[in-house]
Amino acid sequence: MLCVLLAAGEGKRMAPLTATRPKVMLPVANRPMIEHLICAVRDAGIDTFIIVVGYREKEIRDYFGNGERWGVSIRYMVQRTQSGTGDALRSAKGLVKGRFLLMNGDMIVTADDIRNVCASPAPAVGVVKSENPEQFGVITETGGKVTGIYEKSTNPPGNLINAGIYLFDDDIFAEVDRLVPSPRGEYELTDALEPAITRNELHAVPLTSWCDIGAPWNLLEANEDALSDMVTDIRGEVEDGVTLKGAVVLAEGSVIRSGTYIEGPCMIGAGCTIGPHVYIRGKTVIGNDCHIGHASELKNSVIFPRTKIPHFTYIGDSVVGSGCNFGAGTKVANLRHDKEHVKVGGVSTGRKKFGAVIGDNVLFGINCSINVGASIGRDVRVGPNTVVSGMIANESVLGRN
Structure with missing residues (x-):
């Protein structure tokens, strides 16, 4: 058996982080999210992959x-225009014989769940319960067989999702060759499943470990999950007077x-260089070649590589891209006064913090x-003493530089 991974899309909902990289290469625990998926599939016993690529391939x-x-x-097939998941699968036609596993590249799931899917009769789809089913394709099933798929319904008929x-x-x-464009102009893989649903042949396989990464704040949850069973591994230098509580991983040269x-x-x-006198709170992941300076504090954040966060800076519950530079005294707020869920661009994060x-490559002046x-x-320039709110377009210049 082989595995086809769909990794051609840009991931527009992950903007601005995907302006310079494909979505599947966003880091979880300092490795691309698709690397976790490849390792899980390998550990489930499948070692042959076709990766369908496109955007920034x-x-x-x-x-x-x-x-x-x-x-x-690994072999690669190219989807030149991102015209839907059905079209992406069609890119692998001719390379696949017999039974195969197909997975979206923007999720994390364990080898055990992959084994369970592979042990099912085909065709089969993995399903999981969600607190926000309206954001996904909702599945109804009876006796382990799928009876319907409802794409992003405002009134979903249940909480079981694809x-x-x-x-x-x-x-x-x-079935994929018979697809026609959906109302949104894409060739939808779920439309190719309708004949199997009609014949009562599509199996629903419950998953226990699924993590979807559809929005930037989901990276916080994915990293938290990835760190949950981590053990301390110190390979860099820890000077006298440092306090480490709980599991800490420090890579070579830091x-x-x-x-x-x-x-x-x-x-x-x-x-990386951390300190002196830095306070880092739990669930924080710092990428390679970063600097966290004197009297700065980080909390539950993901910092991409080559970012500099010098003295007297606070960053909490945030996702920070690579190559950024924070002016001294810059602060990031992370809690609304009314304690309601935070929204980004009008979209709820589902998080109070x-x-x-x-x-x-965002550059901040001091005391922002x-x-x-x-x-x-990306590539925004923010002058000293500037207050930044809302959605800021790429390459904007704010305040007096």
């Missing part, structure tokens, strides 16, 4: 190559300077204030 190809480093074999993991025989390609206090779980990449989404729920595009 070179980054995926350069990182994974032929898969040898992971003990798998998790984006399928087991097919190669006869699915005949140093934690005296007076720093870290509450795990916390993961720090390679080539969320700070900001900050794209790559970033309001709760801000989204700051």
Whole structure:
């Protein structure tokens, strides 16, 4: 059996983080999210992959190559225009024979759940209960057989959703070839499942470990899950006077300077300098080659590589892109005064605490204030003493520089 991974899309809902990288290459625990998926599929016993690529495909190809480093074999097929999941699967036609696994590349699931799907009769779809079913394709089932799929209904008929993991025989390609564009102009894979639903042949396989990454704030949840069973692994330098509480991972070439206090779980990449006198609170992940300076505090945040957060800065419950530079004294708010769920661009995060989404290569002057729920595009320049709120477009210039 082989696995087809769909990784061609841009992931517009993940903007501004996907302005410079494909969605599946966004980091979870300092590794691309699709790397976690490839490893889980491998551990479930499948070592042959076809990855359907498109948007910024070179980054995926350069990182994974032929898969040898992971003990798998990878081939690539290109979806030139992102015309839906059915069209993406059609890109792999001719390379797939017999039974195969199909998965969206923007989720995380365990090897055990993958094994359970593979043990089902085909065709099968993984399903999971959701607190926000209106955001997904909702599935109804009776006796383990799917009776209907309802795409992003405002009044969903239940809370069981399509998790984006399928087991097919190669006869699915005949159904895909018969697809016509949906009302939104895409070839929908779920439309190709209707004949199997009508014949009462589509199996629903419950999952226990699924994590969807559809919006920037989902990266906080995905990283929290990834750190939940982490154990301490110190490979860098820890100076005298540092306090480590809970599980902390420190990669090679990094140093934690005296007076720093870290509450795990916390993961720090390679080539970082932390401190002196830094306070890092739990569920924080810091990428490679970052600097966190004197008297700064980080809480429950994901910091991408090569970002500099110098002295007297606070960042909480936020996602920060790569190559950013924070002026001294910059603060990110993470709680509304009315304690309601934070919204980003009018979309609820479902979180009472969320700070900001900050794209790559953003430069802040000193003493900036970033309001709760801000989204700051890539290559933005923010002058000293500037208050930043709302949605900021790529390459904007704010305040007096």
